[in-house]
Amino acid sequence: MTTSEPYVIVGAGHAAGQAATSLRMEGYEGPILLIGEEPYHPYQRPPLSKAYLAGELELERLYVKPPDFYASNNIETRLKTRCLALDRGACQLTLSDSTTVAYDKLLITTGTRVRELPVTGIDLEGVHYLRTIEDVDGIQSGFAPGAHLVVVGGGYIGLEVAAVAQKRGLNVTVVESEDRLLKRVVGEEVSAFFERVHTEEGVKILTGHQVSEFSGGSKIEAVKCANGTEIRADMAVVGIGIVPNQELAQDAGLACDNGILVDACCRTEDPKIFAAGDCTQHPNEVFGRLVRLESVHNALEQAKTAAAAMCGNEKPYNQVPWFWSDQYDLKLQIAGLNQGYDELVVRGQMEERKFAAFYLKDGQLLAVDAVNSVPEYMVSRKLIADRAMIPADRLADTSIPMKQVAQDLK
Amino acid sequence: MPKVTYIEFDGTEHQVDVASGLSVMEGAVKNMVPGIDADCGGACACATCHVYVDPEWKDKTGEPNEMETSMLDFAEEVKDNSRLSCQIKMSDDLDGLTVRLPESQH
Numbered sequence: 001m002t003t004s005e006p007y008v009i010v011g012a013g014h015a016a017g018q019a020a021t022s023l024r025m026e027g028y029e030g031p032i033l034l035i036g037e038e039p040y041h042p043y044q045r046p047p048l049s050k051a052y053l054a055g056e057l058e059l060e061r062l063y064v065k066p067p068d069f070y071a072s073n074n075i076e077t078r079l080k081t082r083c084l085a086l087d088r089g090a091c092q093l094t095l096s097d098s099t100t101v102a103y104d105k106l107l108i109t110t111g112t113r114v115r116e117l118p119v120t121g122i123d124l125e126g127v128h129y130l131r132t133i134e135d136v137d138g139i140q141s142g143f144a145p146g147a148h149l150v151v152v153g154g155g156y157i158g159l160e161v162a163a164v165a166q167k168r169g170l171n172v173t174v175v176e177s178e179d180r181l182l183k184r185v186v187g188e189e190v191s192a193f194f195e196r197v198h199t200e201e202g203v204k205i206l207t208g209h210q211v212s213e214f215s216g217g218s219k220i221e222a223v224k225c226a227n228g229t230e231i232r233a234d235m236a237v238v239g240i241g242i243v244p245n246q247e248l249a250q251d252a253g254l255a256c257d258n259g260i261l262v263d264a265c266c267r268t269e270d271p272k273i274f275a276a277g278d279c280t281q282h283p284n285e286v287f288g289r290l291v292r293l294e295s296v297h298n299a300l301e302q303a304k305t306a307a308a309a310m311c312g313n314e315k316p317y318n319q320v321p322w323f324w325s326d327q328y329d330l331k332l333q334i335a336g337l338n339q340g341y342d343e344l345v346v347r348g349q350m351e352e353r354k355f356a357a358f359y360l361k362d363g364q365l366l367a368v369d370a371v372n373s374v375p376e377y378m379v380s381r382k383l384i385a386d387r388a389m390i391p392a393d394r395l396a397d398t399s400i401p402m403k404q405v406a407q408d409l410k
Numbered sequence: 411m412p413k414v415t416y417i418e419f420d421g422t423e424h425q426v427d428v429a430s431g432l433s434v435m436e437g438a439v440k441n442m443v444p445g446i447d448a449d450c451g452g453a454c455a456c457a458t459c460h461v462y463v464d465p466e467w468k469d470k471t472g473e474p475n476e477m478e479t480s481m482l483d484f485a486e487e488v489k490d491n492s493r494l495s496c497q498i499k500m501s502d503d504l505d506g507l508t509v510r511l512p513e514s515q516h
Contacts, residue, residue: 021442044451061432066440073442297449297456324455331477333455374477378457378484 004031005102006076007310008093010083010248011109012036014044015277015299015306017064019107020075022307032075033101035093037082038132041067046296048136049160049239050326054167055140059133083110086252088270105310108260108268108275109303110245112294117152117238121214126235130157131242142235145169150223150233152211154181156325157239159194162203163327173204173231175223180207184241185334187344190357190369194327197353201328206231242294244279257281259292264316266306274310276302285318286385287337287366295323320384329353333377336367336384345392348373356380363389375402382406412505416443416461419513428500434509435459435496445511452496457481458516459495460488461509471498471507487512 007023009016012034020034020042036042043062051057060066070077082096092102114129121127128139139161142149149165151158154176165172174181180191181198195205206229213224214236223231246256254268255261259281266274266282277299284291298321305317323334330353338359348355356376359367365388370377379402383390394405411427414437418424428437438446438459447458454477463471468491474482478497482488495509 025442025444046451046453050453061436063440065442069440069442296451300447300449322456324450324453326453331455374480375484378481 005091005104006031006033007105007107008032008101008103009034009107009109010093011111011245011277011279012038012040012042012077012079013109013111013277013299014042014064014296015109015111015303016107017042018300018303019109019276019307020070020073021065022304023310024073024075026307026311026313028307028311030104033103034070034075034077035081035083035095035101036077036079038134039080040133041065041070041077041079043133044296045131046324048133049130049157050164052133053136053140053161054164062133083248086248088252088254088273091272103272106273107306107310108249108273108279109277109299110248110279112242112244112278114238115241115243117211117240119211119213121216121220122238124214124216124220125218126216126220126233127214128235128237130161130237130239139235139237143168143170146171147234148232149173150175150231150236152223152236152238153240154178154205154207155184155239155241156182156323158237159198159327160325161237161239162198163201166198166201166203167328172202173206173223173233174198175209175211175225175231176205176207177210178207181205185338186369187338187341187357187359189344189346189350193350193355193371196350197328197330242278244281244292246279249273249275257290261290264305264318265309265314266302266317267309274306276306282317284321284337286320286387291321291337293321295321297322320381322381329372331372333370333374334367335370335377335381336365338367341366343392345395347376347396348398358390358392358395360390360392363391365390379403379406383409412500412502412507414438414500414504415506415508416446417508417510418443418445419511430501432500433496434461434498434500434507435494437500438495445515446495447515448496450496454478454481454494454497457485457494460485460512460515461493461495462489462512463491463493463498464508464510465491467504467507467509470503485512486514486516 210226308315341359368380450456
């Protein structure tokens with residue numbers, strides 16, 4: 001059977017760019033339509049809070065593929081266009097320009113949006129979120145040495161922004177509502193390490209502070225906290241997490257629960273509809289549960305899996321998640337998911353900014369946070385996939401090389 | 411513009427133009443050369459852009475730094491001429507560079 005309706009990809013992030021490429025690599029020769037809200041072709045988000053914010057990476061190098069790649073591979077792109085509704089019965093999408101498009105198969109890669117901070121003054125000039133190129137261009141315009149920056153949220157995005165701004169000579173304060181930095185993602189020891197490093201670099205860290213207001217005239221002048229603390233601010237960057245863009249699927253009756261539910265092949269319950277990337281809630285066999293991941297690796301791998309599935313090929317996605325963060329001279333590499341750990345083992349010297357924190361549950365390695373420690377990271381990726389049981393004393397013993405630790409398990 | 415030849419594990423050759431300043435990894439990814447995954451986009455965080463530099467180009471492409479060496483130590487099928495292609499920056503001096511791809515990046 002031949003059909004003239006395209007394979008439509010909604011959302012133009014990392015997963016979308018990869019999926020369009022992978023569909024062609026899988027041998028699909030029919031029409032592809034990629035619809036994105038932003039004015040840009042798919043680009044990499046991780047550098048936005050790192051090298052791009054620091055001005056070390058040009059816009060062209062952010063692109064997943066050069067913009068002319070799409071036309072030359074017969075992939076139509078419709079940018080600055082939002083999908084308003086999905087009609088599964090008619091296999092049709094309604095777009096923000098009031099047109100409709102029909103699809104043969106649909107891939108939803110709508111990603112996430114920033115979690116909003118519902119306080120007075122959030123709309124003042126100089127208050128920014130960080131999600132898009134335009135956000136970062138706006139932040140950069142206020143990045144003058146000596147300026148007072150308040151970062152709201154002590155997660156990875158906030159700490160990366162703090163590191164870049166501090167190096168640029170701004171006066172930086174990080175305000176975190178929880179009692180420690182990175183509370184959602186790392187253990188107490190690792191939180192303490194990041195607080196110490198940022199403090200040593202000159203950043204002021206305020207944990208346990210709930211922002212209640214941005215004050216000023218038309219432009220921000222101060223950040224006020226619920227406990228009465230007031231911090232001078234010429235600008236603020238809010239990074240308090242992201243939420244999945246699942247409404248298009250949800251409103252069309254597809255099952256969602258903190259993400260669009262898909263199987264290991266990125267299929268939804270509708271045989272014509274697939275989803276990939278940050279917006280999905282999907283099974284992870286290594287951890288034996290459903291997860292929603294905010295990661296490039298997941299976006300790329302699910303995109304490849306979804307493209308294969310759209311072409312009738314089963315390439316189940318089943319990998320150990322991994323992440324990274326760059327702050328100052330710290331290269332943080334994370335493998336696995338630490339939720340549910342009952343033991344944290346530190347290997348190496350935190351004072352020397354070179355260590356790994358291993359998270360174990362009943363002796364099984366779940367995850368690692370490796371700071372300037374490549375062997376620990378690389379070995380752990382494999383051990384986590386193998387669901388390895390490792391004695392804590394061997395992990396902690398730096399006199400035994402990591403390769404040896406893994407070898408001795410066999 | 412300098413050219414790079416990528417040779418897949420099965421012998422398929424891809425000759426592409428890669429602008430000076432871009433990495434050898436970027437040249438592959440942007441031109442749909444299969445076999446270089448580069449999941450991290452060039453942050454030297456994933457070791458999925460492993461290549462073998464043709465021996466005659468080994469000196470011109472320089473030596474890997476400590477981070478890269480450490481990452482390569484854990485890649486599969488590592489040889490003397492193994493490099494992470496995200497860490498090789500293109501220049502006119504490298505016009506004609508040939509790199510070979512491993513069977514797998516994982």
